[in-house]
Structures are given as structure tokens and as C-alpha cells.
Amino acid sequence: MRIAELSRRTDVPVPTIKFYLREGLLSPGERTSHNQAQYTEGHVRRLRMIRALVEVGGLSVAATRDVLEKMYAPGMSVLDSAGKAQFAMVTPRPVVEDAAWEAGCRETEALLERLGWHIRETNPARRTLTSALATLYRLGQTGQLQLLEEYARAARRVAEAELALLVQEPDQDALLETAVVWTALGDSVFSALRRFAHEDVAYGASAPAPEPSAQDTD
Amino acid sequence: MRIAELSRRTDVPVPTIKFYLREGLLSPGERTSHNQAQYTEGHVRRLRMIRALVEVGGLSVAATRDVLEKMYAPGMSVLDSAGKAQFAMVTPRPVVEDAAWEAGCRETEALLERLGWHIRETNPARRTLTSALATLYRLGQTGQLQLLEEYARAARRVAEAELALLVQEPDQDALLETAVVWTALGDSVFSALRRFAHEDVAYGASAPAPEPSAQDTD
Numbered sequence: 001m002r003i004a005e006l007s008r009r010t011d012v013p014v015p016t017i018k019f020y021l022r023e024g025l026l027s028p029g030e031r032t033s034h035n036q037a038q039y040t041e042g043h044v045r046r047l048r049m050i051r052a053l054v055e056v057g058g059l060s061v062a063a064t065r066d067v068l069e070k071m072y073a074p075g076m077s078v079l080d081s082a083g084k085a086q087f088a089m090v091t092p093r094p095v096v097e098d099a100a101w102e103a104g105c106r107e108t109e110a111l112l113e114r115l116g117w118h119i120r121e122t123n124p125a126r127r128t129l130t131s132a133l134a135t136l137y138r139l140g141q142t143g144q145l146q147l148l149e150e151y152a153r154a155a156r157r158v159a160e161a162e163l164a165l166l167v168q169e170p171d172q173d174a175l176l177e178t179a180v181v182w183t184a185l186g187d188s189v190f191s192a193l194r195r196f197a198h199e200d201v202a203y204g205a206s207a208p209a210p211e212p213s214a215q216d217t218d
Numbered sequence: 219m220r221i222a223e224l225s226r227r228t229d230v231p232v233p234t235i236k237f238y239l240r241e242g243l244l245s246p247g248e249r250t251s252h253n254q255a256q257y258t259e260g261h262v263r264r265l266r267m268i269r270a271l272v273e274v275g276g277l278s279v280a281a282t283r284d285v286l287e288k289m290y291a292p293g294m295s296v297l298d299s300a301g302k303a304q305f306a307m308v309t310p311r312p313v314v315e316d317a318a319w320e321a322g323c324r325e326t327e328a329l330l331e332r333l334g335w336h337i338r339e340t341n342p343a344r345r346t347l348t349s350a351l352a353t354l355y356r357l358g359q360t361g362q363l364q365l366l367e368e369y370a371r372a373a374r375r376v377a378e379a380e381l382a383l384l385v386q387e388p389d390q391d392a393l394l395e396t397a398v399v400w401t402a403l404g405d406s407v408f409s410a411l412r413r414f415a416h417e418d419v420a421y422g423a424s425a426p427a428p429e430p431s432a433q434d435t436d
Contacts, residue, residue: 011356052357079420086413117418129410132403138229139270143383144400150379151404152411154372159415161368165361182362185350186369186412191405192347193370195304197377198401200335202297 003029006039010047017047023061025050025068045173052181057089071176078172082179089184090124095131104134111148162186221247224257228265235265241279243268243286263391270399275307289394296390300397307402308342313349322352329366380404 007014020026026046029037046068053064070084095101108130112119119126136142162182169175225232238244244264247255264286271282288302313319326348330337337344354360380400387393 048357056353056357083417083420086416112414117414118421119414119417123413123417125410125413128406128413132406132410135274135403136399139266139274139395139399141396141399143387144396144403146383147376147379147400147404148407148411150376151407152415154376155408155411156415156419158365158368158372159412159419161365163416163419165364169361177357178359178362181354181357181359182365183413183416185353185362186365187405187409188346188350189366189369190373190408190412192343192350193366193373194377194404194408195341195343195346195401196330196335196337197370197374198304198381199301199337199341201374201377201381202301203336 001039002036003039006043006047009044010051012047012051020047020050023065025061025065045177049173049177049180052177053085053089056181056184059089063088067180071180078175078179081176082183085176085180086183087122087124089180090128095127096134098134098138100134100137101130103137104130104132107133107145107148111152114149115152158186158190219257220254221257224261224265227262228269230265230269238265238268241283243279243283263395267391267395267398270395271303271307274399274402277307281306285398289398296393296397299394300401303394303398304401305340305342307398308346313345314352316352316356318352318355319348321355322348322350325351325363325366329370332367333370376404376408 001009003014003017006012007017010017012020017026021028026043029039029043031037049068049071050064053059053067054061057064057067059067067085067088070088071081073081073084076084108126111129133145136144166175166179169178219227221232221235224230225235228235230238235244239246244261247257247261249255267286267289268282271277271285272279275282275285277285285303285306288306289299291299291302294302326344329347351363354362384393384397387396
């Protein structure tokens with residue numbers, strides 16, 4: 001197909017496609033004349049993945065190139081590719097290695113030990129969790145640590161449902177794209193549903209919830 | 219207490235406290251001489267909340283002032299204050315009102331209807347969820363919509379545990395601080411645990427997980 005159709009199929013504007021070609025995110029099409037090239041279904045899929053990484057993951061061009069290289073490295077299983085991409089999509093936060101950070105590290109290790117989960121040292125979620133727990137220590141809010149097991153149970157149920165759905169996808173490229181997109185989007189979805197649940201639980205499920213700006217009589 | 223002790227108690231440096239005083243985030247202490255003022259436990263609590271909003275919520279000074287005004291508006295219940303603060307802590311994303319956005323809106327409404335949850339029109343989580351679902355539509359990944367109910371169940375269990383723990387807090391200021399801090403941090407905690415669960419479920423819970431960079435023989 002020509003670049004105009006590639007654009008139509010992927011909803012990516014032609015100038016953006018040309019930019020991705022120049023930046024090496026997308027491999028060149030097969031040149032058919034001095035100013036025309038043909039693109040394939042492979043280009044459609046790659047472009048959809050680039051769009052997913054940029055729009056959903058919020059990745060820069062450099063970070064997207066890095067993720068794509070890791071995802072499509074030779075000899076990787078789909079699971080490993082998805083894992084690599086997900087590891088690369090986490091923006092590392094600056095670490096302050098104070099006493100609270102050390103306490104957060106210990107809590108993270110202790111939790112994984114209690115859960116019996118086998119997690120690689122390289123999984124960036126270790127740092128995400130440690131950072132959140134360190135903040136609890138810094139603010140003196142360690143009472144919330146009691147909630148970790150309930151969170152872990154909820155996360156495990158969700159993860160099992162996600163993987164069960166994922167393995168039904170016969171196309172490996174589509175599976176990879178779904179894994180990357182949904183892993184990132186799922187965080188927003190859970191965040192929104194948790195806030196909905198807070199409101200519904202706090203104000204009671206049966207009565208219509210009042211506007212928070214309205215006068216409260218109770 | 220003097221400003222040095224206020225700093226020690228809250229782990230906020232004196233110049234930062236002076237900045238918050240100038241910016242009106244913190245009310246002035248009681249002046250005891252031309253260059254000294256006395257601060258109270260109320261200042262300690264307010265300063266902890268400011269730190270929580272800035273560090274955890276990532277809020278700017280202007281946004282923090284806005285949240286504090288809403289939280290401590292007269293005549294609000296603790297629940298309403300916490301709700302106001304949480305509503306204000308969501309950074310609104312730009313909305314592209316295309317067909318995918320419309321589809322996302324419909325999905326959000328249909329889900330709340332199925333769940334029977336009463337959610338205010340003003341809850342910014344509506345927009346968060348709609349935005350995530352619109353992205354699924356734009357990328358043609360609507361198969362993942364099947365996961366919404368499992369997500370909602372998980373979110374509800376977590377929210378119930380959180381509110382049950384929260385109402386045990388007798389001090390209203392501490393309750394408010396916890397609600398604000400934990401609502402924001404809980405998202406990171408769940409995100410990390412979900413990634414842990416993905417790894418543990420994908421690679422099997424019994425065998426030690428291989429490093430993704432190692433050669434795979436299976």
C-alpha cells in the first residue's frame with residue numbers, strides 16, 4: 001500500500017509517518033519509483049504499536065525506539081518481549097536513599113516473601129512499590145501498610161484474568177500490542193474504578209449521592 | 219514552638235516553610251518579637267498535609283492552595299473534604315471529543331449502570347475512565363473491555379478495606395491527611411503489585427523466574 005493508505009489504516013498523519021521513518025522507528029517501505037514506496041501489513045502493525053507507546057505510554061521518540069528494539073530483539077518469546085517493553089515503559093523516579101527508603105525496601109521484600117511471589121530483581125515495579133512505601137514512612141502513615149495484602153489479592157485476581165484473556169489471542173503481534181497497551185491503560189482504569197468505589201461505598205450504594213458542593217444536613 | 223522546631227517536626231526545611239508562609243499556604247504564627255513567631259500543632263498538621271500534596275500528589279503551589287481551600291472550607295464533613303481534595307488532585311487531561319471518546323463515554327455509563335454504583339457527574343474519575351476506554355477504541359483493542367467487571371470487583375474490595383481502616387482513625391485531621399495521601403499512593407501500589415502478579419502468573423509461581431536477558435531454552 002502507499003503511504004496515504006498506511007496513514008488511513010493507522011490514523012497516523014502522513015507527516016508523522018515520515019517523521020517516524022526519518023527517526024528510524026519505522027523501517028522504510030519498498031521503493032517503487034523515485035518518490036513512492038510500498039508499505040506492508042507489517043508497517044501497519046508496527047505503526048499501531050508506535051502509536052500505542054507514544055499515546056498510552058507517553059514515551060518520547062528515543063524511549064519508543066528503545067522499547068521497540070527490546071520488544072523485537074531476535075530470539076525472544078512473546079512473554080519476554082512484552083516483559084521487556086513493560087520494564088522499559090516505567091519512567092525511573094529519582095531515589096532518595098534515606099531511612100524511609102530502606103524501610104520501604106524491607107517492606108517490599110517482606111511482602112513478596114509472605115506472598116511467595118517470584119519477582120526478578122530487574123522488575124522496575126520493585127522500585128515503584130518501594131518508593132510509595134518510603135513516602136508512607138516519611139509521612140508517618142504506616143498504618144496503611146495493613147492494606148498491602150488486600151491490594152496484592154486484588155492485583156493477582158486482575159492479573160490472572162488479564163493473562164487468561166491475553167493467551168486467547170492467536171496473533172503474536174496483536175498479543176504483544178495488547179499486552180503493552182493494556183498494561184499501561186489498566187492502571188488508569190483501576191484508578192478510576194477505585195475512586196468510583198470510594199464514592200459509592202462512602203455515600204452508600206442505595207441512595208443517590210449528593211453533590212459535594214450542596215448543603216449537607218447529616 | 220519556634221520555626222526551627224516546626225521544621226524538625228515536619229521534615230520541611232525552614233526556607234521552604236518561609237516560602238509556604240509567603241505564598242499563603244500556611245497561616246502566620248503568633249508573633250512574639252520583631253523576628254520571632256510561635257507555631258502550633260495546627261501548623262504541624264497543615265505542613266504535613268502540604269508536604270503530602272506536593273510530594274505525593276505532585277501538585278504545584280497554586281494547585282496545593284486550591285486543594286487546601288477546598289479541604290478546609292467551612293461546614294464540610296470529613297468525607298466531603300476528602301472528596302473535594304481528591305477531585306482537585308486529578309490533573310484534567312485534554313479531551314478529544316471524537317467517535318472513540320463518545321464510545322468511551324457510553325461504556326463508562328453502561329458500566330456504572332451494570333454495577334449499580336451512584337457516582338456524581340463531577341467525579342473526575344469519569345473522565346479518567348472515559349479517556350482510557352476511548353484509547354482502547356482508537357487502537358481497536360476493545361477486547362479488553364471484558365476485563366472491566368473484574369477490575370470493578372477488585373477496586374470495590376480494595377475501597378471497602380480502605381474505608382474500613384480509615385474510619386478507625388479518631389483524629390479528623392489525620393483521617394483527612396491519610397485519605398488524601400493514600401488515595402494517590404494506592405494507585406502506584408496497585409500498579410506495582412499488578413506488574414508483580416503478571417510476572418509471577420506468567421512465569422509460574424513455583425519455579426524461580428529467569429532473568430529476561432538470559433537465554434531462554436523453552
